[in-house]
Every structure is written in structure tokens, then in C-alpha cells.
Amino acid sequence: MNDAFDMRGESHIEVHKFRAGAIIISTLLALVIQASFPIHFTKAAILDLPLLVTIYFGLSRRNPSTGLLLGMVIGLLQDSLSGPTVPLGLHGIAKTIIGYLASSIGARLDTEHPAARFALTAAFFVAHQGLMVLTRRILLAQPEPWFTMHLFVAALVNALVAVFLFLLLDRLRKN
Amino acid sequence: MVAIPSRHKSLVLLAGIIVLQVLLLAVQIKRQSQGRLIRVWTVGAASPFERAGSYGFGWIRDTWRHYFALQNTTKESEQIRRENDALKLQITQLQGKAAEADRLAVLLNFRRSHGEVPMIGARVIGTGAGTASLTIQLDRGERDGIRKNMGVITPDGVVGKVVEAYPNASQVLLLTDKESGVGAMLADSRIQSPVGGQGEPLLVMKYVPNDDEVNLGERVITSGMDRIFPRDLPVGTVAEIKSGNPFKLIHIKPAANLERLEEVLVLLSLRPLEMKNEENTGDAQPPAPGAANPRPVAKR
Numbered sequence: 263m264n265d266a267f268d269m270r271g272e273s274h275i276e277v278h279k280f281r282a283g284a285i286i287i288s289t290l291l292a293l294v295i296q297a298s299f300p301i302h303f304t305k306a307a308i309l310d311l312p313l314l315v316t317i318y319f320g321l322s323r324r325n326p327s328t329g330l331l332l333g334m335v336i337g338l339l340q341d342s343l344s345g346p347t348v349p350l351g352l353h354g355i356a357k358t359i360i361g362y363l364a365s366s367i368g369a370r371l372d373t374e375h376p377a378a379r380f381a382l383t384a385a386f387f388v389a390h391q392g393l394m395v396l397t398r399r400i401l402l403a404q405p406e407p408w409f410t411m412h413l414f415v416a417a418l419v420n421a422l423v424a425v426f427l428f429l430l431l432d433r434l435r436k437n
Numbered sequence: 438m439v440a441i442p443s444r445h446k447s448l449v450l451l452a453g454i455i456v457l458q459v460l461l462l463a464v465q466i467k468r469q470s471q472g473r474l475i476r477v478w479t480v481g482a483a484s485p486f487e488r489a490g491s492y493g494f495g496w497i498r499d500t501w502r503h504y505f506a507l508q509n510t511t512k513e514s515e516q517i518r519r520e521n522d523a524l525k526l527q528i529t530q531l532q533g534k535a536a537e538a539d540r541l542a543v544l545l546n547f548r549r550s551h552g553e554v555p556m557i558g559a560r561v562i563g564t565g566a567g568t569a570s571l572t573i574q575l576d577r578g579e580r581d582g583i584r585k586n587m588g589v590i591t592p593d594g595v596v597g598k599v600v601e602a603y604p605n606a607s608q609v610l611l612l613t614d615k616e617s618g619v620g621a622m623l624a625d626s627r628i629q630s631p632v633g634g635q636g637e638p639l640l641v642m643k644y645v646p647n648d649d650e651v652n653l654g655e656r657v658i659t660s661g662m663d664r665i666f667p668r669d670l671p672v673g674t675v676a677e678i679k680s681g682n683p684f685k686l687i688h689i690k691p692a693a694n695l696e697r698l699e700e701v702l703v704l705l706s707l708r709p710l711e712m713k714n715e716e717n718t719g720d721a722q723p724p725a726p727g728a729a730n731p732r733p734v735a736k737r
Contacts, residue, residue, distance in 0.1 A: 290486070293483065297564055298494055298562070298564075301491055327450050331450075331454075340566045341567070343566035344572065347572070347614065348565070349461075350458075350475060351465075353567055355459070
């Protein structure tokens with residue numbers, strides 16, 4: 263499974279590689295499912311699949327440049343599909359930073375254990391929403407609450423889904 | 438030239454990309470431009486997949502509701518059960534089609550009863566890809582006569598307005614979005630006040646003075662003052678009233694089920710519309726410049 267190694271600092275760091283097209287197809291699928299699923303299953307709107315994909319590939323690839331670029335692309339695509347009331351860059355900025363943080367943290371911590379994945383995803387989800395609120399408040403002058411109960415529940419739900427989704431995405435790794 | 442240490446390269450890249458996106462945001466705000474070209478490409482590329490996804494998930498949902506949910510109730514023999522299951526699957530498909538036909542029949546009846554208002558049926562094929570806005574995506578666009586700022590309704594009530602029209606798809610801002618609003622009035626007292634979204638299931642009516650009497654359950658209808666929706670379309674019912682200063686804070690339950698939209702009607706007009714059952718007062722304002730009605734085509 264672990265076919266590539268990278269020397270950073272003191273330790274050997276596993277860098278996972280994926281089958282050809284896996285990242286692109288996963289990203290597009292996440293965006294399409296995010297846009298289609300809640301029509302029929304309203305509660306599914308609580309999920310942020312593009313964010314989960316950003317986190318997963320960030321944690322797995324462990325290259326900050328790749329992580330932030332992937333986050334930027336996913337975020338901008340999400341902005342494009344969210345209608346003109348969402349300016350291009352809102353999700354883009356948040357996901358760029360999350361992609362960078364995920365790949366930086368992935369290079370320092372064990373992120374293969376389900377408990378670690380659960381905790382990291384919940385933390386990244388809250389950070390992502392915090393960045394969105396910050397962008398809205400500072401750059402767009404739109405008052406948004408920092409914390410709601412919905413955010414807390416959404417973070418837990420997304421973290422739980424991430425544990426299973428990440429296991430599924432692990433299968434796309436090159437053996 | 439100062440060389441950047443390799444370990445800082447990604448940090449510099451991060452800073453550069455963030456700055457670029459902040460500039461992109463600033464440009465959009467300054468010029469009121471919404472990056473239309475990028476959106477047209479993205480939506481154009483994604484809408485066929487969304488369409489397929491919408492049908493696929495609809496099939497899964499119907500199968501789950503009508504097949505798996507019923508599967509455990511039968512105690513017949515294995516052979517009969519298999520046959521039964523096969524028939525249930527067929528019934529599921531037929532039920533889905535029948536339900537769709539019923540919904541379309543309601544839309545058709547509504548359209549016939551408001552023949553003077555040009556409108557077109559459209560199917561909901563997607564929602565906003567994030568939680569930042571409450572939008573839906575329709576399978577009809579500019580080629581079907583849909584334009585920005587057209588009203589979207591169901592026979593139950595107002596849904597929202599078109600905020601972007603692409604060649605084969607369009608995006609609708611739901612009434613519940615924070616940036617959404619509709620000219621409305623209370624049906625009994627005829628008190629007028631805009632009704633807006635707040636990003637939650639209930640709408641809010643803000644400008645009704647404390648002295649005016651409002652009753653729970655009172656119907657709220659369109660006033661026609663927004664020049665998008667004709668008068669007397671249902672908006673919702675009063676669900677909660679709180680005193681405020683100087684206005685009451687009235688929460689409205691939307692008449693249309695905005696969380697479960699599958700087919701909608703788009704009002705193909707940018708001129709102020711009049712419904713059949715209202716008087717022609719003759720004081721309607723002239724249409725806005727450039728607000729010509731596109732020719733309705735390919736009505737569903």
C-alpha cells in the first residue's frame with residue numbers, strides 16, 4: 263500500500279498515491295452528489311461532500327501545495343454551482359486553507375485510524391465554517407453567527423460519514 | 438533575487454492563492470459581476486450529471502420507500518415472495534410515474550386556470566452545491582425562454598425567482614434564502630409588507646406596525662409590488678407573531694413545500710403580471726426598460 267516515501271524533518275512520511283483519475287472523478291462525483299442528493303433526501307443537505315474529499319486527499323497526499331490547489335479548485339467549483347448569491351471565492355478561500363492544513367497535518371500525524379479521522383474531520387469542518395463566516399463578515403459585510411447548534415451537529419455527522427467515506431476512498435489507492 | 442526556502446514555498450503559494458481569491462471577491466463586489474463565464478461553464482458541464490443524478494436518486498428513493506420498506510411485512514412463501522418482489526418493483530416504477538403524472542396534472546390544471554400568465558413547467562435537477570445559499574437548479578434555461586428575475590411558483594405558492602439563466606439550465610433563489618424577498622400582504626387586513634427569507638424554514642415579515650392586528654394562521658399573499666409575481670398568489674401563513682420596536686416580527690410558514698420541490702412553474706414574463714381573478718386597476722406601472730417578455734416555447 264505504501265509505495266512512496268518522503269523525507270521531511272525527522273520522520274519517514276507516507277505519501278499515498280492514487281489510481282489515475284481517482285481524484286478528479288471523486289471530486290466531480292462529490293460535487294454532483296452534493297447538488298442532486300438533497301432534492302430527494304432533504305436531511306442530506308447537512309453533508310459537505312466536497313469538503314470531505316478535500317480533507318481526505320489533503321491528509322493522504324500530504325503535499326501542502328497539492329492540498330491547497332485541490333481545495334481551491336473544489337471550492338471554486340462549489341461556488342460556481344451555488345448560484346450568483348455566493349461570490350466566487352467564498353468556498354474557494356475556505357477550502358484552500360483547509361486543503362493546506364489537512365496536507366500539513368497529514369504529514370505530521372497518523373491519520374489512518376478512524377478515531378483520528380473522525381476528530382480531524384470534525385475539527386476541519388468547524389474551521390471551514392469559521393473561515394466562511396470570517397470571509398462573509400470581513401470581506402462581504404454579511405453578519406453571520408459564529409456558532410450554532412446546527413454547526414455542532416453538522417460537524418459530528420460529517421465526521422461520522424467521513425470515517426466510512428474515507429474507508430471507501432482508501433480503495434482508490436495504488437497497491 | 439531572494440530565494441525562497443523550499444519549506445516555505447507552499448506557504449507562499451497559499452498566501453498568493455488566498456490573495457488572488459480575495460481580489461476575485463473584491464472585483465465581484467465592486468463591479469457587481471458574478472463571474473458569469475465561469476459559472477456558465479461549470480453549470481453547463483455539471484447539469485447533465487445533475488440531471489442523471491436527480492433521476493437516479495429519485496429511483497433509489499422510490500425503490501426504498503415502496504419496496505424495501507414493505508419487504509418485511511410479507512410472510513408468504515419464498516416463491517410467492519420473489520414474484521411479489523418483482524411485481525413490487527414494477528409497481529414502484531409505475532407508482533413513481535403515476536405520482537409524477539399527478540404532480541404534472543396539478544401543474545397543468547394550474548396553468549390552464551391562469552392561461553393569461555405565460556409560464557413553463559420545469560423539473561428540479563439540483564440544489565446549491567453548498568450551504569451558503571438556498572438555491573435549486575432547473576432543467577430549463579434561456580433556450581426555453583427563461584430569463585433572470587423571472588418568478589418561480591408551484592400551485593401551492595411562491596417558490597423564488599430565477600437568479601441565473603444558462604442555455605439549458607437555470608438557478609432559482611428560494612424564498613427562504615437570506616437575500617430573497619417578495620412583495621406581500623396579509624390576505625384579510627390587506628396590510629402590505631415585504632416577506633423575506635432568513636436562511637431557515639420560516640420566512641419573516643418585518644414591517645407591520647405593532648398597532649395593526651395580525652392573527653395566527655392568517656394567509657399571506659403576494660401584493661404584486663415587487664413586479665415579479667402577480668397579486669394574490671399564496672406566500673404562506675402566519676406561524677408566529679412577536680412584538681418588536683416599532684414593527685412586529687411575524688414568522689411565515691411558506692405555502693409551497695420548499696424542501697421537497699420536484700416540479701415548478703416559471704412565470705415567463707418580466708412585466709408586472711395580473712391574475713385572472715383580480716381587477717384590472719389600470720394603474721400598473723410601465724414595464725422596466727429592456728424587460729420585454731421572451732417568447733414562451735416548449736411548454737411542459
